[in-house]
Amino acid sequence: QKEVEQDPGPLSVPEGAIVSLNCTYSNSAFQYFMWYRQYSRKGPELLMYTYSSGNKEDGRFTAQVDKSSKYISLFIRDSQPSDSATYLCAMSGVSGGSNYKLTFGKGTLLTVNP
Amino acid sequence: DADVTQTPRNRITKTGKRIMLECSQTKGHDRMYWYRQDPGLGLRLIYYSFDVKDINKGEISDGYSVSRQAQAKFSLSLESAIPNQTALYFCATSDSRLGANVLTFGAGSRLTVL
Numbered sequence: 760q761k762e763v764e765q766d767p768g769p770l771s772v773p774e775g776a777i778v779s780l781n782c783t784y785s786n787s788a789f790q791y792f793m794w795y796r797q798y799s800r801k802g803p804e805l806l807m808y809t810y811s812s813g814n815k816e817d818g819r820f821t822a823q824v825d826k827s828s829k830y831i832s833l834f835i836r837d838s839q840p841s842d843s844a845t846y847l848c849a850m851s852g853v854s855g856g857s858n859y860k861l862t863f864g865k866g867t868l869l870t871v872n873p
Numbered sequence: 874d875a876d877v878t879q880t881p882r883n884r885i886t887k888t889g890k891r892i893m894l895e896c897s898q899t900k901g902h903d904r905m906y907w908y909r910q911d912p913g914l915g916l917r918l919i920y921y922s923f924d925v926k927d928i929n930k931g932e933i934s935d936g937y938s939v940s941r942q943a944q945a946k947f948s949l950s951l952e953s954a955i956p957n958q959t960a961l962y963f964c965a966t967s968d969s970r971l972g973a974n975v976l977t978f979g980a981g982s983r984l985t986v987l
Contacts, residue, residue: 767913791973802877802963802978803916810973847916851974861974865915
């Protein structure tokens with residue numbers, strides 16, 4: 760079993776839709792959970808991250824972590840064509856620990872159609 | 874100017890040639906990384922450096938070498954390029970003072986080995 764699993768998609772939705780992107784993981788030592796967005800021909804950029812369990816909201820984006828299920832989600836409300844990108848989940852243990860390095864999912868390609 | 878600058882952005886070379894990809898950063902971060910990204914395989918860590926005197930192999934270091942010339946500079950070398958090293962290469966940085974290992978990526982260097 761891979762440490763981090765992410766459905767590659769592609770996912771295509773109409774403008775205004777609610778998008779749900781998900782990752783599962785197997786390493787119970789992961790404490791930091793991140794979402795990166797990567798536009799075509801660009802480097803990944805951090806969208807948001809959470810520590811341990813719970814939700815975090817930033818504008819139209821909400822990140823959720825369910826450590827009991829080893830499952831994380833990113834929700835995008837009122838999706839826009841500018842949200843079209845590849846979304847990468849990433850996770851790590853705490854700094855200084857043996858699992859500090861980020862482990863990435865393979866990314867989900869999202870297209871939001873006008 | 875970009876916080877993390879990679880040069881060259883695009884390079885086409887032939888099998889057996891030596892190639893160097895360079896990375897410089899103005900973030901003041903102590904940690905630097907080299908990743909490669911391939912379709913269907915995601916981001917894979919090649920080498921990472923926690924400071925100028927600390928360099929470590931990642932999951933796919935064979936065929937690559939690195940040099941940390943200064944805190945702000947980290948270069949990746951392919952001593953004798955082969956076609957399966959054709960990929961998109963990313964340099965990234967992070968700050969060890971943060972609890973989360975948040976990476977800042979460069980724009981990428983696209984390498985084609987013929």
